[in-house]
Amino acid sequence: MTVTALTAASPRATANPDLLTLLGRTPLARISCDLPCPQPGFWAKLEGLGAGGMKARAAVSMLLGARRRGELRSGAPVVESTSGTLGIGLAFAGQALGHPVVLVGDAELEPSMRRLLRAHGVRLELVDRPAAAGGWQAARLARLRALLAELPGAYWPDQYNNPDNVAGYASLATELTHQLDHLDILVCSVGTGGHSAGVVAPLRRRWPALRLIGVDATGSTIFGQPARPRLMRGLGSSIHPRNVAYGAFDEVHWVGPAESADCCRRLARDNFVSGGWSTGAVALVSAWAARVHPGAVVATVFPDGLQRYLGTVYDDDFTAAHGIGPERAATRPVEIRHPHAAEATGWVRCTTVVDPLSSGEVPYPHTGPEST
Known part of the structure; x- marks a missing residue:
């Protein structure tokens, strides 16, 4: 395996603790555009506007x-x-x-x-x-x-396995409780499992009936689907992070790159704020949740901005080359009864959430290298 070193870390780094005053305190935006169908709106925490x-x-x-x-x-x-x-x-x-x-x-x-x-x-x-x-x-x-x-x-x-990862999101939960009067449904992308686990526990102390919907990528093995090559980065995993709080989730959705890219572009065009793969995926599921649960207050987290993805999600040549144009994007999820009932190749929903490492069930076979 060839390893390319691109730049050397400085031998010593000087601390700049004043930077810590920039951490968090990100705005909350109301998202009301069609994603892809008309929807009553949901709240999005714009983490991409925070330092780091x-x-x-x-x-x-x-x-x-x-x-x-x-x-x-x-x-x-x-x-x-x-x-x-x-x-x-x-x-x-x-x-x-x-x-x-x-x-x-x-x-x-x-x-x-x-x-x-x-x-x-x-x-x-x-x-x-x-x-x-x-x-x-x-x-x-x-x-x-x-x-x-x-x-x-x-x-x-x-x-993937550090409890301090989870603990770091307590401040995010605190900010949400100050910015919202009420919350019924929280939608979280899942990669390491840190932010969903770190946010949901304190939020449920404030709102005990809060429902948590996890959003994973097709080809990710976190919730018991088979590990496959993945185009989307930033959510999903080819290993099973132990920070994932499986018991906290009420349901999980797997979203494909066509659906995510379509939502990213709709957000940028019609609601100005947008981001990358994770943002598109959670926006799709949040809009669905707001639509199928009339009157519910729905919130999610947009992890980053769109600049990193100008050459991928927002590039017509890229989406065409990978066959993920808007015509390939599903407008509603396929329902499956169990993560092992069918392989998710596009937007799929399941209300049975299992920990693949403790369920005692036979997982899908591994069939090749995965991305992250």
Whole structure:
């Protein structure tokens, strides 16, 4: 496997704790455009307008937790695998707390994201092909473990299994309780499982009847579907993160790239605020929830903005080449009784939510490399 080192992390980083005053406090927007059908509107927390994006909350929480426990020494490097969004959050946290950041990405990381990460001073390494089992995610993690051996005192946050990832979103829940008088349905994209788990528990203390809808990507294995190659990045996974609070979800939707891209473009054109794959996916499901539950207050989180995706989601040549034009986008979900009842190749809904690692059921077979 070839590994490309794009830039070196500085040997020492100077802490800038004033940056922490920029964390969070993002606005809430009312989304009322057709997605793709007319819908009464829902609320979206615009995390892309916060410094470092949504995952800066988790990144700061994980580094502070590690420092409290003595796992991360002053000035020591932080090493993590990323498909992009957490990388920006860690770049923010590293500058704020004084830690050089080393990130392992892969060949599918967008050129714009590579440049952005370098601009923020991280050392970025790319693996050039997926592992035979576990895809890009496994390949990145293999390189990450090698880096931990090469960098004395380096700390790996392990975002997929770190409880401090979950704890970092308590501030997001607090902001929502201040911005909303009531909430009936919360829609969350699921990747590491951090923000859905971190937000729903405090929100249910405020509103005990709150329903939680999870949104996953087609080809993701988180909720028991088979792991397949995935075009969408930022949500879904080819492993089973232990931060996912399976018991908290009332239902799960799998959304494909055609549906997500169509919603992203509709948002940008008709409601101005938009984002990438995760934003399009949660917007689609939030609009559906608002439509099928008249009078319900529905809210979701838009994790980032659209700039990263100008060469993919918002590029006509890209969508045409991948066969994900708006004519391929479903306007309503297919209903299945169980995650193993059928493979989701487009928008699918299921009200049975299981933890694939503890359900005792036979999962789908692995049939090839996956993306993340």
